[in-house]
Amino acid sequence: MYLRTTQRKNKNGTTVRYVQLAHNRRVDGTTQAEVLHNFGREDRLDTDGLRRLVASINRYLGEDGADAAASAAGGGLEVTGSRPLGAVWLLEGLWRHLEIDSALARILGARRFRTDVERVLFALVANRAIAPASKLSAAEWAGRDAVIPGLQAMDEDQAYRAMDLLVEADAQAEVQEAVFFAVANLLNLEVDLLFFDTTNTYFERDEPDAGETPFRTYGKSKDHRDDLPQITIGLAVTKEGVPVRCWVWPGGTSDQAILPQVKDDMRDWKLGRVITVVDRGFSCADNLAYLTRAGGHHIAGMRMRDGGDLAEAALARQGRYQQVRDNLRVKEVKLDQAPGRRFVICHNPAQEERDRHHREEAIKRIEAELERIRAQRERDAKRATTPKARERAEAAHVRAECALIEHPTLKRWLRTSKNGRLAIDRAKVKAEERLDGKYLLTSSDPHLSAEEIAVGYKALLEAERGFRDLKTVLELRPVFHRLEHRIRAHVLLCWLALLLIRVAERRTGQTWNRISTQLGRVHEVTLTGDAGQITQTTPLTPEQAALYRDCGIKPPPRITAADPS
DSSP: OEEEEEEEEOTTSOEEEEEEEEEEEEETTEEEEEEEEEEEEGGGOOHHHHHHHHHHHHHHHTOTTHHHHHHHHTTTOEEEEEEEOHHHHHHHHHHHHTTHHHHHHHHHTTOOOSSOHHHHHHHHHHHHHHSOOOHHHHHHIIIIISOBTTBSOOOHHHHHHHHHHHHGGGHHHHHHHHHHHHHHHHHTOOOSEEEEEEEEEEOSOSSOOOSSSOSSBOOOOTTSOTTSOEEEEEEEEETTSOEEEEEEEETTOOHHHHHHHHHHHHHTTOOSSOEEEEOGGGOSHHHHHHHTGGGOEEEEEEOSSSOHHHHHHHHHOOOOOEEEETTEEEEEEOOTTSTTOEEEEEEOHHHHHHHHHHHHHHHHHHHHHHHHHHHHHHHHHHHOOSHHHHHHHHHHHHHHHHHHHTOTTTGGGEEEOTTSOEEEOHHHHHHHHTTTTEEEEEEOOSSSOHHHHHHHHHTTHHHHHHHHHHHTTSOOOSOOOOSHHHHHHHHHHHHHHHHHHHHHHHHHSSOHHHHHHHHTTOEEEEEEETTEEEEEEOOOOHHHHHHHHHHTOOOOOSEEEEEEO
């Protein structure tokens, strides 16, 4: 295949040349030229088109000179930058739509800073939602790896300064209150039912904080890391899963001591009729009494195995279950010894089957292990011929029994018999059978039905889902801060990120992972050439456009900047 030229003479005597793309074919033993494409007259030839063809062929072959040819073909225009924009643009739209920027502006007041604090805080929140990293890495990400509208670059010191301003003088409570009412009004949230729960996050260090009131200290960890210092985090969410407030306490703070502060903080917002839903860890009498002060109400889970006389009396009452859903039946009972309180027993048939199966498997394991220890003890008794040998054998048997009775799941079914040997506690097994698939709720609200109490309590899973996303999607830990106010600011940034992604999920009906993956493919591309510089975004796919539309956010413009030389 080659380029060739042909010519012909005009009537006026001039000669015209034509350029063609041709290749040779053998026909009946002779070679003939076959024209594949006519490029036209040589004096009217599209030379730029030929250069682009040459550049395309060179790129395919990997030959040198391809970039130069492409540059010449494009008039010197080349790509000088490309950064993802789509996910940040969505978060930016939600940030402004929920009036978080206005709330921060009111709190920061008329103070002037050399850095736009609101933009830096948004960059930290966006980084936590899209590519969680340390504050140093987040500063680099915001300046080089992502497009943050209104912020060209930032450094680590600016990030820390913005975090300090966020939590100074109790500003964090003002931020959360302002954001909450903006979110509640814009999203039309039902805030008469608020769910509250706590979790822990630990620090990769050996020693707790020093001083009389340490912040990072040891306690009972819900992550099963009692060996590491920790803090306690509280989260209040609506039944739609939208987080409305978060709290941070020193590690080891008991759940029983937390609820009065939560109640008082929420009362300051003057929400009207609010029913607080809490788990079994908060259901002591003092906490429940505190929740009913000033006209408040509660729905609380109760401990059944060690819940005291009230739980035992409620479970002993007879009554007929009401079918609520395929996997849920409810029965309300009233107790004379607890006036003003309602008790609802919930029964899940599927969970009952699972509980029975797990218990039977545990009993089988215990029986097999006890039989093994008994058989081994008999064999060793026959083999041991000296007192020292019998002593060593018995010590081994005791160690095996100790390992069994200290097992985290099996020990509950064991008891020590009169002869000092381990045995299965059959009375405990029988008592547990009547609790299979059941849980007990109590409420102070006289207007809720038993079904509403049960369904409302099940929605408490939204708070647990929020904690799960804080620790996985947003990577709350590892926490790289050591000062208390920086730790509080870090948790608050994670809460703001959780708020934004929850709103995006609620409006689109898709997970944040899917949303960020799709919108992460929208880039802002910078082209530089002899005529100047232009910045534009890549075209949106139908799915990407639908995500912006569902969230009520205008998509980014095709041309975001133009700078002619």
